[in-house]
Amino acid sequence: MPDSSPAITPPSGMRLRVRHLTRFHYDGPVLDSYNDARLCPVSDPLQRCANFDLRINPNVPMHTHRDFYLNRVDHFELHQPHETLEVEAVSLIETRQDARTSIPEALSLDALNDPKVNENYFDFVVESKFVSQNVAIWREAVDIIGHSVSDIWADSVKLGQHVHSIFSYDPDWTHVHTNAAEALKDRRGVCQDYAHVMLALCRSQGIPARYVSGYFYNGKTGDENEASHAWTEIFLPNYGWKAWDPTHNREADTRYIKLAIGRDYDDAKPVSGRFRGKGKQHMDVIVQIRLAE
Template sequence: MRIHVNHATIYTYDPPANGAIQILRLTPRNHDGQYVVSWRIDVSESCRLQAHQDAFGNLTHTFAVDGPISELRVLVEGEVETQDTAGVIRGISERFPPTLYMRETDLTAPNASLREFALDSVGSDPDRLAKLHTLMDGIGAAMTYDPDPTHASTSAIEAFELKRGVCQDYAHIFIACARHLGIPARYVSGYLVGDGSTRAQGAGHQAGHAWAEAHIEGLGWVGFDATNQMCPIETYVRVAVGLDYLNAAPVRGNRYGGGDENLSVALTVDQSSRQIQG
């Protein structure tokens, strides 16, 4: 499938801000089942985008602009060719051993309720892959998708207590439970082609989608989307990974000076009408 992404993030400041610094994790990488055909990032202000790779190997762009700034627009457009790999990730050079992804963070630390839920969900099945599928389905059944009560910094504990949340919350809960079961797990941000049957939108400025990956001996990293109770297929575009949302957030930064900041996001992710010619 060839997927077209058009993603605009627009900040307005009243009164104007004195300046802003941003880091963008908005560029996908090539790997088995995912080939970036074209991709570009434009910033409305006159500034230079500095390209880097972060500690996790994510492609990043940073920029700084001086004010006064009344509006700042970050525009992303590109096309990605994808294939269904049943959620298995191959063809990427990993920076860290899987054991790093056993590390708890403030957003993924479990409490007694999450630990009990994780153990009760999977039972005594010794097969790790089967456990993770059961856990994914259990989270999907226990939670209600609802963007209203949560935000980007909601922890797994907070979301699980509410039993409501968005894709970021489902991913954090899955990660917390998988790590408690002794399985390395990490957060993934990206895009998903919505067809009316999937929950493709995130919350606030991290519009897009989020899911988790868990590491299975002999198989490698495998994606699990607890929000939609499925492993990623060709409708998913994988962009960035990390221990939690903060490591893989599409846009993070600071502005200084000025008054209120207002944010709007326009996102279109659909199947492109153009196809690769053989």
């Protein structure tokens, strides 16, 4: 949810501990379930996962692999009847300031054709499951930045700021299956919707933009239940991916923890799966993020 605290200068680095518990319960016994967890924080120049522990109850073996976008996936299956399932991840993460030089200015879309650019960004300029394209999305983007992109980063920020300005944060309005077009029409939703709409606006103009799942540390110190977070990353030729959070209307900093990336939420779900059995599945999620001692 949006951070309502006063603007602060984030520290140059943080050590954060995250507990993420997902609990499923079913209307009746489930015979089989097949599950994927993308809960291990990435290690890259902006953060290091110092420790990660994943516990499954009932206890079953896990198989770890990398998906198409190189996210770590812990796959596990249950083949005995069960009425509940718990997936608990505990992580220790060290975050760092971005040590890169200042963001290059006036990068046009032509820079994407530079032979020195070796990033495979094609998947992040086209439609995806939750980020479709239509005339309304294209028109909204054009109204903000004009008919052509003159500066990839500056124009992306304008689009992200626009999403922040027109949206109302409403956790009861949308659901995990809401797509960008629906969210833009209603102009309300949660961080997932903010991110999807920004992605749609950027991609409608040919700007490579991808979805990021993770967490945001808001400074709470009690036992409050927090939530997963989502934001976007923009590809800047010969610079790399740069994060912008339309929910909080700012660049991601050392308070952000990245779990996974993808075209949209469907590629980066923290926990996903399917089951065989009667009745419906119900899910409760507890997320706690604290400063590590």
